[in-house]
Amino acid sequence: MKTIIIILSFFTITTATSQAAYEKGMGKAFELWGNQKNDEAANLFERIGKAEKENWLPYYYAAQIHIVKTFNTKDAEEIESRLVKAQNYLNEAKTFSKDNAEIMIMEAMLNTAYVVYDGAKYGMTHSGKVEELYQKAKTLEPENPRAILYHADWQMGAAKFWGKDPKAFCPEIEKAILYFEKESPTTPFYPDWGKDQVARIQQNCK
Amino acid sequence: MKSLLTTILFFTTVFIQAQITISGVVTEPSGVPIPGANIYLEGTYDGASSTDDGTFSFTTSETGEQTLVVSFLSFDTYLLTASVTEMKNLKIALKEDVNSLGSVILNAGTFSAGDNSKTSVLTPLDIVTTAGAAGDYIGAFQTLPGTSTVAEDGRLFVRGGDANEANVYIDGLRVFQPFSATANNIPTRGRFSPFLFKGTNFSTGGYSAEYGDALSSVLLLNTIDEPEQEKTDLSFISVGLGVGNTQKWKKNSLSINAFYLNLKPYQELISQRVDWIKPFESFSGEAVYRHQFNNGLFKLYGGLNYTDFELIQEDINVAEGINFGLKNRNLYLNASYKGDLGNDWTLTTGASFANDHNDIKIIETNVDNDDNAAHLKVKLRKRFSNRFKLSFGAEQFIGDFKEEATDNSFGSFQSGFNNNSTAAFSEASIFFNKKLAMQVGIRATHNVLLDFTKVSPRASLAYKIASTSQISLAYGDFYQAPQQEVLKYNNSLDPEKSSHYILNYLYQNNGRTLRAEGYYKSYDRLVKFDTERPEFGSAYNSNGDGYAAGLDLYWRDNKSIKNFEYWASYSYLDTKRNYRNYPERATPNFAAKHNLSLVGKYWAQDWKSLISATYNFASGRPYNDPNTNTFLGKKTRTFNSLNMSWAYLISQQKILFVSVSNVLGFDNVFNYQYANTPNVNGNFARRAIRPTADRFFIVGFFWTISDNKKDNQLDNL
Known part of the structure; x- marks a missing residue:
């Protein structure tokens, strides 16, 4: 009986510590983000996402950082790299949470970023996608x-x-x-x- | 007491663990430090970002063998599996991601258009808003360098090659009759509606080993993988009516498109040089069905086209003209599957089938023919890394052609052949780094009808000389079986052969592109015969040859003037060939020495209008004057045409479109037809071959109905 209690308490403690580590990690990432340390924040979100598995939120925020960053960047190579990276993060997020309105909104913003960056190249192909994603998100929520x-x-x-x-x-x-x-x-x-x-x-x- | 002790012991082991420091530096291959890289132990929270001097350091309580991950934008992710105790003072040189925007591209000979690839020279909108293209998918490509303006034909003439030397593929599978049936000197159009396609690759030479049986060029069209939304498109045009609809459900989608074309009302209003008995009428229907599997995509494309017309063709030798009538029915099916097999293997496979039936009347002769053709293909691709990819595959072509000609004078005559061939190909692409890449391939073909086996090597190399420019080289051997018009009478000929040598320079900087390409192409084993046209009983041989050399220039600027985009294409072509019934090497009628296209598009925001103009120029084309001694020694006057179009967006989903070709009414002459016999003065009389009308007008109204009210048919114009 005692052993069971010991084992049980051990498990509770380890899950509690991993939950604490998650909260601490996320807190730290938001703090970095708040201090304009965007890439460091995105890196930390990526690490948390990789460690947590099954949790869409770290990937979601990592994607958001890259997307927002492109809105005030001029370098085409950097923009495309960031958007590709952001799409990869969102794809990860989607595997953990299907039919998630928040991820759809973020994906709509990602497609908007493409249109803003080069309308002639992406306007036709991505505008319809933006509209569709917002509509789907609104249907869900x-x-x-x-x-x-x-x-x-x-x-x-x-x-x-x-x-x-x-x-x-x-x-x-x-x-x-x-x-x-x-x-x-x-x-x-x-x-x-x-x-x-x-x-x-x-x-x-x- | 004992249990308390155990608990305490437990806690201590959980919380007090040895902390190990992991440290090192992250650099580019050249040694330049990379700040901001993400370094961590896989599956843990332990990690850090590299600092401004590329160094990093963090502690971990993990023990034993772990995987260290180092990732950064535009670089390949680096993995190191080792004992954590060994992860000290690491020197990590990340390799550049060769797929990123700044990498070298293997582009010699190729234009990509309508997709979002790095090399794209035309945007999706360009393909269809180019004035003069009149909604023909092929039209926009005729404004690219390397093509010759042959306005009376409408097909693609690439780098001194005739139109039969260019093949068209949809989703990697051969299209056997890509152009609508037409009569001599009346331009044809592509059979396909633009809105079913996304990216296109147009190769003017040196293309991949995956494609064969074309001496000069391949045009690769890809159907849309996933339509964005459900919608209905209606088009009301001065020459016809169209309707399209797209439906999506679960993992499926279906797009259908139908178009009815009738030139009768138009031709009654605007006088024509051709005497139509039954004006051009055609009906075409197309459908694409797509199904998304977990690891792959299945697409089925089907097109049915029916064309009917009759006219009197002017002829210098026949005073009353030649009565020519044609009924054509064309069915084309194309099924393809592309899927992941896991472990970085990709499978692409599919089959296409075409049935083409013609019922032709030439004066009193009736010709009925039936052409069945199929293409089966399977291709495997293995991605060993971003830097090394290998693909290989096999394909089978099956052809069955039958023709019956009946005439009161000779009764009935039958001809036909089965043209089957098998090919295998393999190609490797290697990126040495972000600056240097190469592709090498080989293709082997065996043709049963002509009983030949040929092996053709292909290679290309690209090197980035600066951040905005690169040079590339390509070489390849290409074989093509003789055309149907010859094969129906003779099947003992060799395949025709060409070799391409290409040098390309590309400059891309902030919305401006300069592309210069020089090439030399040799022709060998071209088919010759001793009559004006291939006939039963003509003497055939494979002793023809020739060459083409030239320079293609393309300049595009999207940035210098607000809301205005333009591009300029210039081609210089020096070509001579001895083929068909030529007595000696000569420059063929379709090859003008200089070709120039200027295309401009202006978006007038206040007027909600896209105004587009295209100017085409071609120097005089050779023609043969039997009154002189030189074969094909004369030249026509220069070709000039200014085309304008105006698309007015009434609202987001309603567009009014007006287009006029040859606005300035240049009097163009393509060629001359001479009498077979001299007149009383000993001269051969002639007639000029000119456009069927100097100008062509189109007025259209396009209406898109969709839930989101955003989409429109600007991409169809």
């Missing part, structure tokens, strides 16, 4: 504020390009704000970003 906000952002961009009024999508932003308020993630490190972009996107509504 109708109240996901990121899906609603970034889809509206994308549609406003298209409307401006076509000389239409982007204001048509302003009610969507209001909806997104509402769902941001309601959002209460239960899993630690679950995505909850995006609220700080509301003001930028709302510029179109003035």
Whole structure:
């Protein structure tokens, strides 16, 4: 009996320590990211992803870092390398979590990055993909504020390009704000970003 | 007490473990330090990023044999499996990822277009918005260097080769009749609708050992793997109607496309040089079905095309003209599978089948022919590393041609042949580093009908001389069996042979591309006969030969002027050949010495319009004047054509399209036909071969219906 207790307590302790290591690692990665140490943060997310297995979140954030980085990079070789890397991370994430709206939103952003970087080359092939991913994400999670906000952002961009009024999508932003308020993630490190972009996107509504 | 002790002991063993420090430096092969590389023990949290001087250091409590992973953007991931105690002061030189954007590319002879590859010279939009192409998939390629403007034919004439020297493949499988049936001097079009395809490779020489039976060129089309969305496309054009639909469900998708073309209303409005009895009418239907397996993709393409027309062809020797009528039915099926076999092995396999039936009437003669052809292919590819890949495969061609000609004067005459051949090929591509790469291949073909076996080597080499430029070389031997028109009367000939020598320079920098390619091509064993056309009873031999040499230039600039893209192609061609019924080596009628294309596209944001213009120039083409002593010694006047198109986007899904070819109405002459006998003054009279009309107008309305309201048919124009 005692031995059983000992073994049991041993297991609890080791799982507890691995959980602690995960939380510590993720915390450290977010800290690095917050301090603009993007590549170090992405590296750490990759390490956590590799060590954890079965967990999509580290890969998801590693991908996000690379995608966001391309928006203020000019070097074509770097952009393409980062986007390929980000796609690989998302592919990993998808194997651990199928039909995940958050991953679809991230993949939509990845495809948007291609269009932003070279519209003539990627506009035709990737625009449809962006639209499809946002729609799928919204079907899975109708109240996901990121899906609603970034889809509206994308549609406003298209409307401006076509000389239409982007204001048509302003009610969507209001909806997104509402769902941001309601959002209460239960899993630690679950995505909850995006609220700080509301003001930028709302510029179109003035 | 005892148990307490055990517990404590347990804790100590769990928490107090020896910490080992792992350290080293990460560099490029040249020794330059790499900062920011990710170094870690696989499956653990233990790791670090390299610092600015490339060094790293971290501690671990792991013991024994572990795998150290070092990864960084644009470099191959490095793995080291060893005891952790040995992982000290490591010197790790990462190898460059040869697939990254800055790497050398094996591109001698090849243009890729419409895909997102590094070498792409035309974007997907270009293929279809190029003025003058009029929605013909082939049209845009005729603005690339290495092609000759042969406006009365419409097919691809590459580097001094005639149109039969270029073969077309869909998903790696041969297309036997890629062009619509037509009459002499009336340009043909590709049979395929552009929107079913993604990337294209157009090779003007020195192509892979995977492809054979073409002396000059291969055009490789790939169907779309996965359509983006469900949609319906409607097209209303001044010369026809089209409808397309795409459906997706689970792991399947189906795209269908149908087009009806009738030139009658158009020809009643705009006068033609041709006397049509029954104007050109055609119906074509295409479908692509795709199924995604866990480790592979199956695609089935089917196309059915029916064409019918009748006309009086002007002829200098026949005052009342020649009555020519044609009914063509073409069925083409293509099934392919590409899948992963694991362990970096890839299998590509498939089969294509074509049935082509012609019912031709020439004055009082009726010709009925039926051509069945099939291609079976299997290819395996092994990726040993990013740097070394090997592919090999085998293919079988089966051909069965039958023809029956009936005429009151000679009754009925039958001809036909079975043309079967087997080929095997193997090719290795080797990247020595990011700067130097080569590909070597070999192909062996055995043809049963002509009873020959030929082995042809292929090789190419590329070297990056600076971050924005590279040079490459290619060499290859190519064999092609004689054409159907000859094989139906004679099957004791040799295959025709060509050898290509290519030197290519490529400069790519921030939206600007310069490509210069010089080549020499020799021809040997070309088919000769002693009549004007191949006939039953003509004397045939394989003693023809020739050469082609030239320089192709391509310049493209997307960046210098906002919203304006342009490219310029220039080809210099020096070629002579002795083939068919030529008495001596001469430059054939289809080969102009200078060819120039200028293509410009302007996106007018305020007008929501894409305005496109193409100017084509070709120097005079040789023609034969029997009033002189020199064979093919005269030259026509130069060819000029300015084509314009305007696509107006009414809304995101509705497009209005107007296109006019030869806006300025240049009076072009392609060739002259001379009388067989001299007139009373002892001169041979002639007639000019000119376009069927100086200008061609298209007005169209394209409407796409889809859920997301984003897509449009700009890619179909």
